[in-house]
Amino acid sequence: MTSRFSVIKVRSPETAPTRRLLVLLLAAISLGAASAASTAFAQQTTGAPGAPDATTTIDGRYLPPPPQPFQGEIKLNAAQSTPAWPARVVPPKGAPNILLIMTDDVGFAAPSTFGGVIPTPTLDAIADAGLRYTNFHSTSLCSPTRAALITGRNHHSVGFGVVSEAATGFPGYDSFIGKGSATIGRILRENGYRTAWYGKDHNTPTWTASQAGPFDQWPTGMGFEHFYGFVGGDASQWEPNLFNDTTAIYPYIGQQGKWNLTTAMADDAIHWLHQLNDIDKTLPFFLYYVPGGTHAPHHPTPEWVDKITDMHLFDKGWNALRDQIFANQKKLGVIPQDARLTPWPDDLMKKWDTLGDDEKKLFIRQANVYAAFLAYTDHEIGRVIQAVKDTGKYDDTLIIYISGDNGASAEGSPNGTPSEVLQFNGIELTAAEQMKFYDAWGSQFAYNHFAVPWAWAFDTPFKWTKQVPSFFGGTRQGMAISWPGHIKDAGGLRTQFHHVIDIVPTLLEATGIPAPVTVDGIAQKPIEGVSMAYSFDKTKADAPSAHKTQYFEMLGVQGLYDDGWMLSAVPLRAPWELLGKAVLDPASAYKFELYDVRHDWTQYSDVSSANPQKVREMTDLMFGEFAKYQVLPLDASVATRMATPRPSLNGGRQMFTYSGEPVAGLPRGTGPDLLNTSYTITAEIDVPQTGAEGMIVTRGGRFGGYGLYLLKGKPVFTWNLLDLKRVKWAAPDALPAGKHTLVYDFKYDGLGFATLAFNNVSGLGRGGVGTLSVDGKIVATQTMERTVPLTLPWDETFDIGSDTATPVDDQDYQIPFAFTGKINRLTIAVEPPVLTDDDRKKLQAASRAAGDAN
The missing domain is CATH 3.40.720.10 (Alkaline Phosphatase, subunit A)
Structure with missing residues (x-):
């Protein structure tokens, strides 16, 4: 197929306009835009210049394009002047x-x-x-x-x-x-x-x-x-x-x-x-x-689940499925006839025929x-x-x-x-x-x-x-x-x-x-x-492929494709081990395998031992690509990266004050983070003569989160622990009409995210004591043995005055559960754990142990 970019032939520059064209063309080539230059000089227009229906393509090298020159004529009076419109920009002719x-x-x-x-x-x-x-x-x-x-x-x-x-x-x-x-x-x-x-x-x-x-x-x-x-x-x-x-x-x-x-x-x-x-x-x-x-x-619809279930596609299990797919692929020609099916990783997962009936179901x-x-x-x-x-x-x-x-x-x-x-x-x-x-x-x-x-x-x-x-x-x-x-x-x-x-x-x-x-x-x-x-x-x-070389890197694991050869780092952490220990020196920690994918479509046979020079050459090329494309520094951590401080509207704040106006749909990272910390939520509210109920403040929902709300007039604070357990603090009586102050206070017994820096998550998700007070009087106290360690659902939000997405407890209410009273003021104060000298010594010891292990 010929390129849409045609070749421009320039004759001897006999006139000034031609010389100017040549200068422009050479300038474009010097910018590495030779192919773009042909487009620039092949601009198409339709309609008379200045007409309302005129169109034009643009020299797309400089965006947005400069304003089009006025094509009309302006005199003292409109009757003697000629209007004109900028031509509407359209793609090149034939563009799909x-x-x-x-x-x-x-x-x-x-x-x-x-x-x-x-x-x-x-x-x-x-x-x-x-x-x-x-x-x-x-x-x-x-x-x-x-x-x-x-x-x-x-x-x-x-x-x-x-x-x-x-x-x-x-x-x-x-x-x-x-x-x-x-x-x-x-x-x-x-x-x-x-x-x-x-x-x-x-x-x-x-x-x-x-x-x-x-x-x-x-x-x-x-x-x-x-x-x-x-x-x-x-x-x-x-x-x-x-x-x-x-x-x-x-x-x-x-x-x-x-x-x-x-x-x-x-x-x-x-x-x-x-x-x-x-x-x-x-x-x-x-x-x-x-x-x-x-x-x-x-999340398909039930109708689609029924359609697929009736087809019995997976009844024989994952090992038989691989064999069936492999045969299909050869029949379709989407893999070569000499391709080999890579072996099942017995050291990582079970074979289907070893499972019990309930597991299979x-x-x-x-x-x-x-x-x-x-x-x-x-x-x-x-x-x-x-x-x-x-x-x-x-x-x-x-x-x-x-x-x-x-x-x-x-x-x-x-x-x-x-x-x-x-x-x-x-x-x-x-x-x-x-x-x-x-x-x-x-x-x-x-x-x-x-x-x-x-x-x-x-x-x-x-x-x-x-x-x-x-x-x-x-x-x-x-x-x-x-x-x-x-x-x-x-x-x-x-x-x-x-x-x-x-x-x-x-x-x-x-x-x-x-x-x-x-x-x-x-x-x-x-x-x-x-x-x-x-x-x-x-x-x-x-x-032959026009794409000759391509580096690969993700979470510290490295690879390089180069003209039919593939250099492949063997993972040290399985993708499902999200909280595994970090690799402290990913630049040197990995074993590399080499594959000749011109003849080995599936990366079946490692030929690194027979080609040590090729491994060295590709490793050098790979790190050159890393330097060229901003891949360095390598980082093989997962959980620690998730906990790394990054820009936030919270800005390290420990006090959050809200006017009481409804707030809905604030995504994760916008409201206060109440994981692995002590905190106090204070809500100043008005209850009308008819009573009130509804959500005062919440973050999260059905699969994890918290909410402070009135249920049939009674103050309730609920922690949904990842849909495994719900812990509730509830006042015994409905609030009478008038002004009230509700306070939920939680004292955390843990060290917080600091432990993550040393590949030790034992300090996360620790328990604590929660207390619910109404107008200065404690109405409920209980201990949570564990809390959510790392994250609440990422598609849930922080809301004031209602609840969006899903409820923290489907048995208590359904969304939007708007508050029927008035929130005059809401404050949330967080008090992150402070490391003692003894804590730091323990964490340093954990760090040294992790380094020895790696």
């Missing part, structure tokens, strides 16, 4: 509409399109109409992949070496997409596209994710004119923390268990497409569609619900694609459908979990303990995640899972691309090595739009990916 789709936490082997047993007919249809890509890669973790996808730069280059919740104060890890790395949304918007982002936004720093902003790192600040979705790593599909642009919305209230975000976002996207088309059929669109499926919690339920979520998500994506067809724009639309932002997730513990929040607090339940959640699995009453062996099976034929960047189980993503009239090899396979950073340059080549040199006057980092557009050409189906 773009639908960029990516699902979440989907392993290579999950969808039917790449040999899986889970039906994904929409992905199948795109692949059948276009191309299947079988050697396409992610970063192995969600928001790093997403940052790379929308910028065309490596994840560390744009500050997303890790998720924002674990950001640190180094350039590669601060979770800021810098102004020098404009997103594809911004580029396309400036060039005349209408842009929208649907679904997951995990690229907004946690400390800017509240209604206070700033919003420059939200989708609407990164070039997307409309955003409908959630901010953060995951969300309940039944009761999400949902935004319309930057406004929190709660459309599920009154429809709990019936309304589901997976359908609702498809509905909104369909409305957006039809509305745009009705307003002006010529307006080109860029729709970035990234649903929450299939990240935990796995639970695990089959987990897989059925997950599969239902994937099939449901694919179906709703199909509705969006049908809307493109209904508007008559399908033939002019480039569709890229990436199956997963990383490999299948192993973050659910070896037995799975009814609540992912448990796993991230270091709490694992046995299969027997989980059976009481069996019927709730997939509903709004579970925040469920499947067992690790399912993740391994859904990454067939590869090793490892999400979080592991050095093995293809963590990074290999199935992808399909269709573009009617341009991709003519329907159903073709492409095996060239590519990476998510290659999507932006592919879109730029397909549209004929150059990568900008400056945006808002700020010089742009070079695009680090390479275009895949050459692979659209059937005659180049077997062409």
Whole structure:
């Protein structure tokens, strides 16, 4: 396929205008923008200059473009003057509409399109109409992949070496997409596209994710004119923390268990497409569609669970499933016929035939619900694609459908979990303990995640899972691309090595739009990916990959692909061991294996011992790439990074004062943090003559959190300990009319987050004594033996005067449970533990012991 960028031939400069053109062209080439220059000089206009219907393309190297010169004439009087309008900016002629789709936490082997047993007919249809890509890669973790996808730069280059919740104060890890790395949304918007982002936004720093902003790192600040979705790593599909642009919305209230975000976002996207088309059929669109499926919690509708359950896809277990998928993959041709199935890791997880009947029953339920979520998500994506067809724009639309932002997730513990929040607090339940959640699995009453062996099976034929960047189980993503009239090899396979950073340059080549040199006057980092557009050409189906070298790094684990060779660090911490000890020296701690993936598709045979020189060469090259792309310093910690101080609107405050005006939907990191600390909540309220009830203040909900409220007029304070236990303090009598002061005071018996710095979590989640007082009189006192150690649900919020998302106790109330009295003043004072000299000595000893162990 020939490039959309044509070659410009310049004759001998015989005239001044020609000389000026030559100077401009040479300047463009000196900026590394030779291909962009052809676009700049191939600007197209329609209509008479200054006419209301005139359009123009722009020199997209400098965004936003300078104001267009006035084309009319101004005299003393309007009657003698000639008006003129700036031409409307449109993309280059022939530029397609773009639908960029990516699902979440989907392993290579999950969808039917790449040999899986889970039906994904929409992905199948795109692949059948276009191309299947079988050697396409992610970063192995969600928001790093997403940052790379929308910028065309490596994840560390744009500050997303890790998720924002674990950001640190180094350039590669601060979770800021810098102004020098404009997103594809911004580029396309400036060039005349209408842009929208649907679904997951995990690229907004946690400390800017509240209604206070700033919003420059939200989708609407990164070039997307409309955003409908959630901010953060995951969300309940039944009761999400949902935004319309930057406004929190709660459309599920009154429809709990019936309304589901997976359908609702498809509905909104369909409305957006039809509305745009009705307003002006010529307006080109860029729709970035990234649903929450299939990240935990796995929340399909019951109808989809029944459909999948009736298919009996998983009754024979995960080992038989791997064999079945492997055979399917060879039959489809998505892996080579000589590919070998990597061995089952007997040292890490059980084989199916060793399980008891109840274990099998639970695990089959987990897989059925997950599969239902994937099939449901694919179906709703199909509705969006049908809307493109209904508007008559399908033939002019480039569709890229990436199956997963990383490999299948192993973050659910070896037995799975009814609540992912448990796993991230270091709490694992046995299969027997989980059976009481069996019927709730997939509903709004579970925040469920499947067992690790399912993740391994859904990454067939590869090793490892999400979080592991050095093995293809963590990074290999199935992808399909269709573009009617341009991709003519329907159903073709492409095996060239590519990476998510290659999507932006592919879109730029397909549209004929150059990568900008400056945006808002700020010089742009070079695009680090390479275009895949050459692979659209059937005659180049077997062409060598244009992407020769790619580093990998995540949570300290390292890898390097270089022209058919893969250098792979062997993980020291399994992805499900979230609270494992940190690796103190990740630059030297790992054993490296070497694979010749030209002949070993699955990384089956380690050839490092036979190629020591190649290992040295690739190791040197890898660290060179690390230095080039802001990967250093390496950090293999998980829990400690989660607890690292980072910017916050709390700003180290210990006293929070609120006026009593209703506050709703403040995300994690905005309100006071009451974990691992002593604290006092004081509420000054008015009770009307008719009495009062409702929420005064809460953070969290059904899967963990606290709330101070009046229930039938009686003050109650409830701690929901991760849906395992609820501890209550309740006054015996309803409050009479008038002013009252309620105080909940908690004295914590622990050292707080400081212990995390020494790889010792024993000081977290300790107990304490809580006391509830009304008007200066103690009405309830009790001891909590344990508290929540690390995190409350990340999609829940801090609210005053009502409760959003889910209740801390479904038996007491339902949302929004607005307070019917008046809150005059609310204060929350925190008193973090103070380390004594003896404490410090113990922690230093723990640190030395950890160092010896590593």
